[in-house]
Amino acid sequence: xxxxxxxxxxxxxxxxxxxxxxxxxxxxxxxxxxxxxxxxxxxxxxxxxxxxxxxxxxxxxxxxxxxxxxxxxxxxxxxxxxxxxxxxxxxxxxxxxxxxxxxxxxxxxxxxxxxxxxxxxxxxxxxxxxxxxxxxxxxxxxxxxxxxxxxxxxxxxxxxxxxxxxxxxxxxxxxxxxxxxxxxxxxxxxxxxxxxxxxxxxxxxxxxxxxxxxxxxxxxxxxxxxxxxxxxxxxxxxxxxxxxxxxxxxxxxxxxxxxxxxxxxxxxxxxxxxxxxxxxxxxxxxxxxxxxxxxxxxxxxxxxxxxxxxxxxxxxxxxxxxxxxxxxxxxxxxxxxxxxxxxxxxxxxxxxxxxxxxxxxxxxxxxxxxxxxxxxxxxxxxxxxxxxxxxxxxxxxxxxxxxxxxxxxxxxxxxxxxxxxxxxxxxxxxxxxxxxxxxxxxxxxxxxxxxxxxxxx
Ligand code: ATP
Ligand code: MG
Numbered sequence: 001x002x003x004x005x006x007x008x009x010x011x012x013x014x015x016x017x018x019x020x021x022x023x024x025x026x027x028x029x030x031x032x033x034x035x036x037x038x039x040x041x042x043x044x045x046x047x048x049x050x051x052x053x054x055x056x057x058x059x060x061x062x063x064x065x066x067x068x069x070x071x072x073x074x075x076x077x078x079x080x081x082x083x084x085x086x087x088x089x090x091x092x093x094x095x096x097x098x099x100x101x102x103x104x105x106x107x108x109x110x111x112x113x114x115x116x117x118x119x120x121x122x123x124x125x126x127x128x129x130x131x132x133x134x135x136x137x138x139x140x141x142x143x144x145x146x147x148x149x150x151x152x153x154x155x156x157x158x159x160x161x162x163x164x165x166x167x168x169x170x171x172x173x174x175x176x177x178x179x180x181x182x183x184x185x186x187x188x189x190x191x192x193x194x195x196x197x198x199x200x201x202x203x204x205x206x207x208x209x210x211x212x213x214x215x216x217x218x219x220x221x222x223x224x225x226x227x228x229x230x231x232x233x234x235x236x237x238x239x240x241x242x243x244x245x246x247x248x249x250x251x252x253x254x255x256x257x258x259x260x261x262x263x264x265x266x267x268x269x270x271x272x273x274x275x276x277x278x279x280x281x282x283x284x285x286x287x288x289x290x291x292x293x294x295x296x297x298x299x300x301x302x303x304x305x306x307x308x309x310x311x312x313x314x315x316x317x318x319x320x321x322x323x324x325x326x327x328x329x330x331x332x333x334x335x336x337x338x339x340x341x342x343x344x345x346x347x348x349x350x351x352x353x354x355x356x357x358x359x360x361x362x363x364x365x366x367x368x369x370x371x372x373x374x375x376x377x378x379x380x381x382x383x384x385x386x387x388x389x390x391x392x393x394x395x396x397x398x399x400x401x402x403x404x405x406x407x408x409x410x411x412x413x414x415x416x417x418x419x420x421x422x423x424x425x426x427x428x429x430x431x432x433x434x435x436x437x438x439x440x441x442x443x444x445x446x447x448x449x450x451x452x453x454x455x456x457x
Pocket of ligand 2: 068069070082083084
């Protein structure tokens with residue numbers, strides 16, 4: 001009887017095991033395995049830090065793949081900006097394997113593995129959110145936005161949680177195979193950006209995906225698939241709920257991608273520019289403001305494509321400058337010119353901080369660039385000599401040139417400063433304009449009444 005019972009149990013278990021193996025088989029069959037000779041990814045273009053990270057994880061018995069933007073960029077023959085690794089090892093396990101590593105994040109826990117100056121971001125395969133989950137690990141709000149995402153899963157689960165098919169490709173450096181669950185390689189070859197799953201649900205889970213669609217299509221010259229594009233206009237308002245700090249990070253990526261002009265054009269076409277930088281839509285609707293912003297973005301794009309760095313403070317100072325000018329005029333009714341400028345700067349920064357949190361370290365430089373602008377109009381006496389030695393002179397000067405180019409101030413002012421900066425000290429002195437500012441008259445100290453000597457009366 002007992003034997004019969006045991007046989008029954010074991011048979012059930014065996015059957016279950018066969019079923020699981022079949023499921024596994026289906027899982028792996030649902031991914032296309034693309035061999036090297038089809039994708040031709042050149043391993044020399046992959047950072048050695050990323051290769052060492054995968055090797056370390058694989059040697060410890062885990063699965064490890066290079067994933068996301070890097071694989072997509074390699075297929076498109078772009079040099080990847082950074083490398084991400086996905087694994088079935090949990091953050092603590094990854095942390096134990098690599099001596100120089102640390103677990104970061106709360107909403108999305110992952111591990112940074114450090115190799116010299118390079119950091120590789122290692123994330124554990126993400127799983128599905130279901131109703132029985134622990135709220136500490138995964139949760140969404142009323143509109144379906146994902147607030148926390150620490151539920152781990154299989155490789156296939158991980159692929160389905162990624163945003164676009166082109167971003168869900170897994171490259172195994174050991175076998176040089178690409179695993180493709182959602183036809184990403186075909187989409188990349190067709191230069192198409194296509195959302196995985198149902199676009200409306202995916203945008204509700206994370207509205208930032210709308211901005212990512214714009215940025216990636218501008219940066220990589222990919223066309224946004226029709227079904228992926230269609231819901232964006234009506235869901236644009238969801239961006240209002242995104243925390244300002246996350247919005248700031250995403251805007252920064254967008255504007256510093258080297259394709260800012262193209263991004264703005266797509267943002268406008270998708271009606272996504274309203275309410276982002278709350279003032280950006282206003283700025284773009286004033287002819288002088290628009291010209292200035294576009295020139296600043298063009299300037300940033302050119303610098304980045306030439307491999308130069310671009311200072312985010314400069315860019316945000318430019319985006320908000322015409323708002324500062326407007327507020328400055330109003331404040332000058334109640335205060336002298338310079339204090340009025342400071343009041344205007346504070347007002348503009350405060351107003352937009354509610355929606356888009358510009359980091360404080362950028363705000364102080366933005367304000368320095370703005371505050372130096374009136375000083376370019378003072379070209380007499382010792383002032384130009386002092387201005388030219390200011391640590392932010394270069395940024396403020398470039399900013400002033402954009403003001404000339406956009407027609408806000410006379411080009412002659414920009415030319416004067418360019419010549420002044422390159423001139424010898426005698427020539428500089430000769431260039432100074434006559435000092436027309438009324439001289440401050442020293443107030444004479446009132447004569448003290450003669451102190452009568454004691455007892456002289
Ligand atoms: P970039 O070239 O700008 O780095 P990227 O696609 O690599 O583009 P990352 O922010 O580095 O962007 O993200 C890495 C990967 O993580 C993406 O390729 C994608 O698979 C996944 N990912 C990032 N953000 C999201 C998101 N909001 N929703 C779903 N998946 C995302
Ligand atoms: Mg990336």
